[in-house]
Structures are given as C-alpha cells and as structure tokens.
Amino acid sequence: MRDDLKAKYGPWALIAGGSEGIGEMFARELAAAGINLVLLARRAEPLQKLAASLPVETRIVTVDLTSEAMIDAIRAQTDDLEIGLLVYNAGVDNHAEDVLDRSMRSLRWSIDLTVIGQTLLAHHFGGPMRERRRGGIILVGSLLAYAGGGGMSVYAAAKAYCHTFAKGLWHELKPYGVDVLGLVVSATKTPAYLKFGLPEEGAGAIVASEPALVAREGLEQLGREPLWVVSEAQPMAAHLSSLPPAEAVALVSGTAAAMRGD
Numbered sequence: 001m002r003d004d005l006k007a008k009y010g011p012w013a014l015i016a017g018g019s020e021g022i023g024e025m026f027a028r029e030l031a032a033a034g035i036n037l038v039l040l041a042r043r044a045e046p047l048q049k050l051a052a053s054l055p056v057e058t059r060i061v062t063v064d065l066t067s068e069a070m071i072d073a074i075r076a077q078t079d080d081l082e083i084g085l086l087v088y089n090a091g092v093d094n095h096a097e098d099v100l101d102r103s104m105r106s107l108r109w110s111i112d113l114t115v116i117g118q119t120l121l122a123h124h125f126g127g128p129m130r131e132r133r134r135g136g137i138i139l140v141g142s143l144l145a146y147a148g149g150g151g152m153s154v155y156a157a158a159k160a161y162c163h164t165f166a167k168g169l170w171h172e173l174k175p176y177g178v179d180v181l182g183l184v185v186s187a188t189k190t191p192a193y194l195k196f197g198l199p200e201e202g203a204g205a206i207v208a209s210e211p212a213l214v215a216r217e218g219l220e221q222l223g224r225e226p227l228w229v230v231s232e233a234q235p236m237a238a239h240l241s242s243l244p245p246a247e248a249v250a251l252v253s254g255t256a257a258a259m260r261g262d
C-alpha cells in the first residue's frame, strides 16, 4: 500500500456505497492507512457491522443516493468534518431489460444513482477540497461503457458519463492539487454481482476480479491518470476498443442476456 494516503487524502474519507463489496474493501484499505471513514449505504446493519470492525473513527449515513434527502442526510453527518477523499462506489443496476420495457421511473432511478449522485457529491465535497488545495475523488465506472449493451443501455451510458466526467474533473482540479480518478471496473465478486448467478466455469464463464484487488488498484492509481482500467480488465478493454461498434455491442449484450437467464 502507498504510504502517502493519509497525508494526501485524510483525515476523513466518505465512501458512497461503503458497506460491502468494492466499497467495503476501500474502507478496509483506507482504515489500514489511518483514514477515518464516513460509510454510506441504504441498510444500516451491514454498515454498523463493518464500522465496528475498523480500527479508525467512523460515522454512518443511511440514505438512498437516489433520494431527494441525500445531500441533507450527508451534510448532517459531515459538515463538521474535513473530507479529504470521496469514493463514489454504488452503481450496480440490476434492471437487465430493454429500455422500452422499463418504466420511466426506473430509467430515472438509474440516472439518479450514477449520473446525478456522483455529480452532486463531487460538487459538494470537491469545493472545499479545491479551497484546501488537496484531496481526492474516485468515481467507480464500468467496462460496459466501452461498448454499450442491449439490456443494459442506461447503465452502460451512465458509466460512460462517469468516465468522461472524471476526465474533465481531473483536468479542472489538477491545478489545485485535487486528484480525480475514474476507475473502470469489470466483473468483480461482490454480493451484488454474485446475485446474478453468472457462470464461473464452463462455456460462457466470466472471470471475475476480487473486490480487494479493485480497491487497492484504485487507491494506487489515484493522482496518476484520470482513468484507470483495472489490470485484469485491460485485455478486454483493448479488445472492445478494437472492434467495430456493432461487434462490440453484440459481444457485451451477451452478458445482459446471461443475467436474464436467456
């Protein structure tokens, strides 16, 4: 683990989606570096369990990132803290359906979770970081954005927003010593992913990364490049980028079909 995390991104970090999976592993890595943590998710119990196991000060925010109350709930727990690092991790969208088969409400939910949530929190916490001339923001993206995907059109497009937003924000905040990273993640063994029951062996198997590896790479790469594809996903990222769009989207759409059990 790099030894400058606390100096650059302490004394507190907020992890949006910080109770399990990749978010939990960010919490464990940051706690090991001595950074205090604000952990946010919808369910209180997993947050409390994780917080109790960490060797640093913690606070908990139980709120839905898609709700109107989101900013007020976060401010109530953080206005008196110096948040030096924001990790916007939550984002899995389990609507494996075509756009026209979803309600407008569910389409808005997907965009609220990924596009609106990360934009508002980057604005809220990025302002004080820019004033202090130090800090970091990690936005967790997805390899699906490299191709788009039938059955996952909104999710993939929202993640493309995440990557593009991270690059622009990286450029805007770099002169102020604030580091931004879009972390491009592929299949990862989180509770949310495992619920899909995708095959791990045999025909159509998907090789999934360990959440700890993903979080560790994110923290290692913060402050270097604006966008980092997790190392295990790099060959697929290169492959998708080399294909004509119709072939890339056909390849990726197979994943949505598998999620539906087609």
Ligand SMILES: NC(=O)c1ccc[n+]([C@@H]2O[C@H](COP(=O)([O-])OP(=O)(O)OC[C@H]3O[C@@H](n4cnc5c(N)ncnc54)[C@H](OP(=O)(O)O)[C@@H]3O)[C@@H](O)[C@H]2O)c1
Residues within 6 Å of the ligand: 016, 017, 018, 019, 020, 021, 022, 023, 040, 041, 042, 043, 044, 046, 063, 064, 065, 066, 088, 089, 090, 091, 092, 093, 113, 140, 141, 142, 143, 185, 186, 187, 188, 189, 190, 191, 192, 193
């Ligand atoms: N796992 C993969 O295979 C994979 C692949 C590519 C990209 N990614 C990206 O990696 C990130 C993490 O994915 P993940 O698999 O760990 O699942 P996830 O559901 O995106 O994240 C899990 C964490 O987020 C919280 N959360 C989820 N929805 C929330 C909401 N509406 N409001 C507040 N908190 C919420 C969960 O707790 P609660 O349920 O209690 O709210 C939990 O702490 C996401 O951005 C995802 O798009 C994952």
